[in-house]
Amino acid sequence: MTYTGRFAPSPTGPLHFGSLLAALASYLDAKHQQGRWLVRIENLDPPREVPGAADSILRTLETFGLHWQGEVLYQIDRYDYYHSILGQLKHKDLVYPCNCSRSALKQRHAIDRYDRYCVSHPPKQHEPHAIRARFLSEKHCFTDRIQGIKKSNPDTNGDFIVFRRDQLFAYQLAVVADDEAQGISHIVRGVDLLQETFAQLELQKHLGFTTPQYAHIPLAITTQGQKLSKQNLAPSIEHLPVIPTLVSALTFLGQNLPPEPLSLSSETLLNWASQHWRVEQIPIDPIMIHTATQTGS
Ligand SMILES: [Zn+2]
Structure with a gap:
């Protein structure tokens, strides 16, 4: 089976640390299995879209070395x-x-x-x-x-x-339709979407579509127990230093680190991390993010 994974953010704000965890986990899982990794902008809801957010998300992914294959799919065009x-x-x-x-x-x-x-x-x-x-x-x-x-x-x-x-x-409807059209075989995303999966399984069954394999990563929460999300204004990671932020994301995902990770380039670090990726080491419990990562200070 050929592996095709995806990261599918909604452009309702810039990339925050919680969405970086989902992007990184889906990227490394795809690379570990020599798969393709696609990006889809889920801009189904124009009233909720923040102008410039889609471009900012894509730019940040590239800054962090998370390069996708092929064209970005925009749901509004579909x-x-x-x-x-x-x-x-x-x-x-x-x-x-x-x-x-x-x-x-x-x-x-x-x-x-x-x-x-x-x-x-x-x-x-x-x-x-x-x-x-x-x-x-x-x-x-x-x-x-x-x-x-x-x-x-x-x-x-x-x-x-x-x-x-x-x-x-x-x-x-849109997520099931696009996962089928893009041949998505593996979905790695936040556990806040786990309950939505059952309706998606139902639609896949009605429509005769393939059901991908699912992996739901734990939520990132603040020390006050709040979910890190655009709705509660989680800060952008856009201007955070790339390597230390990737290292802390890998640590939160329960992954091993190479010797002296802070001295590596993002390409070398991500290559190492994809080779040593262990999905079974990802914790199930929520990941508590401390203030330094929240504020970027
Ligand atoms: Zn009714």
């Missing part, structure tokens, strides 16, 4: 393809319109798992609505390369949105 996938789901009667508001879902206690209200009460044609895919499988089970055996939860894994009321495609 609406025709996503429409064809949605057409396939419609054709197979696997989707239905839904106009439930969040407050209506809350009232019916259907936030965690959708209650299929709109199957029996379809919205009128002219009403703005989302499109939901049916979650038909009783359960899904997969073996995550880091987290072990994971099973879907019937209390939370219900019918999910694939096309939004605001006429934007939902993450679940």
